[in-house]
Amino acid sequence: MFEVLLGGLILGGMYGLIALGLNLQYGVSRILNLAYGEFLIGGAFIAFFAVMSRWQLNPLLSLFASVPIAFVLNWLIYRLLMVPLVRRAPDQDALDADVVLATFGLFFVLQGLALVNWSGDLRGYSFLAEGRNVFGAVVALNRLLAFLGACVLALALFLILRHTRVGAALRAITIDPVAAELMGVDVRKFSAIAFAAGGALAATAGMLVSTFNSFSATSGGDYTLKALIVVIMAGVGRVTGTLAAGLLLGVVEQMGGYLLDPGLTLAINFGLFTLILLLRPTGLFTRA
């Protein structure tokens, strides 16, 4: 029982980790990036190539390449592709419709390019694949690393948002972009930065996840969907809520699988999500 709970927490940490960047993107820039998972997979592939290269690098070192690349690419996507849509849209609903289509297109194009270049084979490598005893239950070290990574990133993001000038600007945009603009915040610039930072977080999450999950060029969509579920459960723009919602999802999924039927984990996942969407469409951790 305790092992199942711990497994749920570890899994939930991963869910929170992959959703952090998406929540930053959607919360601040108001862009629902459905191509998000592709950057996650991009980070995973860069880590894979670093490990498989001649020098057999530590996958953590691949972050020095994948984070800047993802940051710049996402920044360019926001500036070149999203800004025209933001300018054109009369309201958030119209913007959402346009953005959903545009980022779906981007998702298909990126996935197609990944398939052409890297084929559809499942990839994976071994890193820190050894058990550790945690309060009497055995947990793989690489999963523990991802869990700690999730906590550290969420905490860092929380502190940045809470205690820095940039963070204050980002929070102001999350609450009300128009009012933020009137207060002298350069909304375009900070939205672009938040969007790019979200992409960088995706690449980081991808590297951490790739240490214990195998992946292929087509698995980006699954991660986007998981991240989206967590973001909508948490509430848009809630950083600590993202981690909490991820943990909740992980625990419910594992417990449900253990108590009811292991074949039902995905159904429980989507059931919980649809239930929360129906009861609290604005998310669990938003102020009423």
Next chain:
Amino acid sequence: MLEWARKNPSICTLLALGVLVLALLPQLVSSYVVQLCISIYANVALATAWAFFSGATRYISLATAAFFGVGIYALAILHAYLPLPLALAASALAGFLVALLVGLSTLRLRGVYFVVFTFGLTELIHQVVNWSAIKSRTVTRYIFTDASRVEIYETLLGITLFTIAASWYVSRTRHGYALRAIGEDETVARHTGIDTTRVKVLCFAASAAVMALVGAVLTLQYPYVDASIAFNNTWSFEVLIAALLGGPGRPWGPAVGAIPLVLLKDQLVGSLYFTIALGLCFVAVVYVLPGGVAPLIERWYGAFDAAALRHALRTGRLPEGWGVGGDWPRRLKLGVKAGLARLNGLWRL
């Protein structure tokens, strides 16, 4: 409808002739072409049904695959017990009822929430069906019918024509106007006295019934089905993009988008480049053709008359209004200029 027919006899004659030719087509062409036409009709019917609700109300639904799959499963289970026409009707009814339930509980979600919800719902139904299939040891359900390819072709042709005609007819009735009013501004629509929930749920369910029926008819040509065939969410995306590419604002718009997409898929089938092409179509719809192709065709048709054509032939220039939208060379120039300015702005940041 009859009044419109009396006013436009020439168009009606042409349409009737066209339908006759399509109905006789299987006698004239190879079975490969018949198969391709079945695929085209299925996509056209699905895209028209999708646009009937989602195009007018702007509730973007990704639940096409869910209703399609419900139809498939209903037929796969029922065809052993009921005569085929009854089983088909029951499948459509199943789609209608499922959509009624879903609609009543969810249509207050708007925007992205609705999109994500419909997607999640498809996956939920998929997983539950898959799980119960494993439990009851019926992972693959075999289909035993003696429906021939030509019969499937004629049935689907009928469904497709009916869907387009019904969508066109309803768009001219009170319900059609109510749907469009909801799409423009739902609060205003409610205040003008439209029972928005009733209209939305009924139309959502009607469009779902067509989707389920198409799924059921397509099932007749498979030897067996399973959950991942029935609830394959690629259907949702392809139908969505076909409708938006063609133009969801017109009853015939989705057909214009679906036909080239099916042909493209037929050419690129199994190739990795279909994904990329589909993605580029999405991007093109958003940035270049926000209203789809249908408004363009209407403008060209409106600008088409003998005098303009004579002028065009004499001068070698396209008549006024035949461009992609007014003065496109100027717009292109301005667009490039604005793009360069934006690139310049990039370095400043």
